Amino acid sequence: MLGLFEQKKNRFIGIDFGTASIKVVELSYKNQKPYLENYGWFDLAGISQPVDPNNQKLESYEDKFKAALQGLVKSLNLDGSHVHVAIPGFAGLVVLIEFPEMKKEEIDKAIEFEAHKYIPTSVEEVSISWEIVKKEADKDGELSNKINVLLVAAPKKEVEKYGSMFEGMNLKVKTIELETFSITRSLIGKREGNFLIMDIGSRATNLILVENGSVLINRSVDVGGNDITGTIADSLNVSKQRAEMFKREGKDFINEKETAIVIPVLELLGGEARRIMIAYKEKNKNAKIDGIVLSGGSSGLAGIDKYFQRMLGVEVSKGNPWKDISYDTKLALSIEKIGSSFSVVLGLALRGMEDEHGKK
Numbered sequence: 031m032l033g034l035f036e037q038k039k040n041r042f043i044g045i046d047f048g049t050a051s052i053k054v055v056e057l058s059y060k061n062q063k064p065y066l067e068n069y070g071w072f073d074l075a076g077i078s079q080p081v082d083p084n085n086q087k088l089e090s091y092e093d094k095f096k097a098a099l100q101g102l103v104k105s106l107n108l109d110g111s112h113v114h115v116a117i118p119g120f121a122g123l124v125v126l127i128e129f130p131e132m133k134k135e136e137i138d139k140a141i142e143f144e145a146h147k148y149i150p151t152s153v154e155e156v157s158i159s160w161e162i163v164k165k166e167a168d169k170d171g172e173l174s175n176k177i178n179v180l181l182v183a184a185p186k187k188e189v190e191k192y193g194s195m196f197e198g199m200n201l202k203v204k205t206i207e208l209e210t211f212s213i214t215r216s217l218i219g220k221r222e223g224n225f226l227i228m229d230i231g232s233r234a235t236n237l238i239l240v241e242n243g244s245v246l247i248n249r250s251v252d253v254g255g256n257d258i259t260g261t262i263a264d265s266l267n268v269s270k271q272r273a274e275m276f277k278r279e280g281k282d283f284i285n286e287k288e289t290a291i292v293i294p295v296l297e298l299l300g301g302e303a304r305r306i307m308i309a310y311k312e313k314n315k316n317a318k319i320d321g322i323v324l325s326g327g328s329s330g331l332a333g334i335d336k337y338f339q340r341m342l343g344v345e346v347s348k349g350n351p352w353k354d355i356s357y358d359t360k361l362a363l364s365i366e367k368i369g370s371s372f373s374v375v376l377g378l379a380l381r382g383m384e385d386e387h388g389k390k
Contacts, residue, residue: 040058040059041056041057041058041067041108041109041110041111042056042057042058042059042064042110042114042379042380042381042382042383042386043055043056043057043108043110043112043113043114043201043379043382044057044113044114044115044116044212044374044375044376044377044378044379044380044381044382045099045113045114045115045375045378046115046116046209046212046372046374046375046378047115047116047118047192047195048074048231048232048374049074049118049231049232049233049234050073050074050075050231050232050233050255050327051071051072051073051074052071052072052074052095052098052099052102053069053070053071053371053372053374053375054068054069054070054071054102054103054106054108054375055068055069055372055375055376055378055379056068056069056106056108056109056110056379057355057376057379057380057382057383059383059386059387060356061356063354063355063356064354064355064356064379064380064383065355065356065357066355066356066357066358066361067109068106068107068108068109069106069372069375070102070105070106071102071368072098072099072101072102074095074098077091077094077095077098095195096195099195100198100199103199103201108201111200111201111202112201112202112203112204112382113196113201113202113203113204114203114204114205114206114207114378114379114381114382115192115193115195115203115205115206115207115378116206116207116208116209116212116374116375116377116378117184117188117189117192117206117207117208117209118208118209118234118250119208119209119210119229119234119236119238119248119250120234120236120250120252121184121185121188121208122182122183122184122185122188122208122210123148123149123156123181123182123183123184124180124181124182124208124210124245124247124248125148125180125181126163126178126179126180126181126246126247127141127144127178127179127180127181128176128177128178128179129176129177129178129179130175130176130177131175131176131177132177137160137162137179141158141160141179141181144181145158145181145183148181148183149183151185155185155186155187156183156184156185156186157183157184157185157186157189158181158182158183159182159183160179160180160181160182161179161180162177162178162179162180163178163179163180163241163244163245163246164177164178164241164244178246180244180245180246182208184206184208189206192206193206204382204385205381205382205385207378207381208248209229209236209374209377210236210238210245210248211245211377211381212373212374212375212376212377212378212381213227213229213236213238213325213373213374213377214227214238214240214243214245214377215377215380215381215384216351216373216374216376216377216380217323217325217349217350217351217370217373217377218240218243218323219243219354220242220243221242221243222242222243223242223320223321224239224240224241224242224310224317224318224319224320225239225240225319225320225321225322225323226238226239226240226303226306226307226319226321226322226323226344227240227322227323227324227325227349228299228303228322228323228324228325228326228329228338229325229326229329229373230254230255230258230299230324230325230326230327230328230329231254231255231326231327231328232254232255232256232327232328233252233254233255233256234250234251234252234253234254235250235251235253235254235299235326236248236249236250237249237250237251237299237302237303237306239306239307239310241317246310247306247309247310249302249306251298251299251302253295253298253299254295254326254328255326255327255328257295258277258293258295258296258328258331259273259274259277260273261291261292261293261294261295262276262277262283262291262293265283265291266291277328277330277331278330280332281332282332282333283331283332283333284296284331284332284333284334284336284337285333285336285337286333296334296337296338300337300338300341300342303322303338303342304341304342307319307342307344319344320345321344321345321346321347322338322339322342322344322345322346322347323346323347323348323349324338324346324347324348324349324370325348325349325351325370325373326370326371326373327371329348329349329369329370330348330369330370330371335347335348348369348370349370349373350369350370351370351372351373351376351377352365352369352372352376355376
């Protein structure tokens with residue numbers, strides 16, 4: 031008899047615990063391509079209130095969050111049993127460290143020593159992984175005897191918290207990774223070139239510098255779509271709910287001279303993006319940024335791509351995590367609407383597929 035958590039063949043499930051919603055995607059592998067079998071989401075806006083107003087014993091947010099997850103998973107009737115989960119980028123650390131060329135076992139010891147410089151808590155309290163991402167080049171562009179190692183760390187408590195979400199469910203966590211890598215996998219993959227991803231979430235924004243498919247820089251800025259909505263609401267003297275509707279209706283609040291609104295958050299994010307690109311170019315003399323890719327719910331804001339392209343002088347496009355995913359043509363309109371807001375969860379499901387079938 032198969033074990034309770036035996037993986038059903040050809041099913042790869044990603045679950046994204048966002049600050050605004052829980053998203054689930056189930057992919058299969060058909061005709062050498064990822065195929066969308068199932069997807070869904072749960073809006074978390076409603077669970078800050080008691081489920082039963084007449085019940086004096088109020089449930090904790092964690093209890094309601096887990097109940098929402100269980101309800102969503104049950105409604106989707108998933109075929110798979112193993113899931114791939116992401117930790118928010120702001121909860122972890124991604125840093126590129128330069129070492130002299132050395133053996134793998136020597137890197138383990140060097141990382142253990144260097145980690146103390148970057149981790150603001152005891153190293154025993156974090157989960158650490160690393161990989162060599164590239165050899166360092168000298169000022170003439172020739173390969174030197176140095177290597178760049180990407181250090182990734184996340185608090186063990188955070189990892190355990192996400193793992194415990196599935197207790198009592200017929201699902202088992204197979205991998206947990208920082209959403210930084212999930213986003214990169216779905217939007218860039220192994221595409222050659224240097225790209226800056228701006229993933230604008232509801233509460234925070236991830237800025238990810240990617241070189242030939244490898245993450246080199248990840249910075250989290252504590253502003254996001256909620257701040258944009260708040261600025262629009264204040265400027266137009268309307269409720270945040272109404273401002274959110276305006277955003278979704280496709281009105282350009284940024285570039286049209288007659289109705290333009292100054293949105294400080296966008297200026298802040300553009301400034302941070304510029305600093306990252308300058309730092310990268312200073313470190314890599316012959317490098318250039320081939321493009322900026324926008325992701326996250328607020329990347330759908332009308333005119334945001336034109337704004338950043340004008341500000342930064344680099345081609346800006348809206349990311350499409352569905353570009354390599356096959357799906358029923360009846361879903362085309364729905365897929366177009368949710369767009370890049372599914373970047374993380376698709377990247378997670380693709381992680382499972384890579385582990386099973388190898389990187390494509």
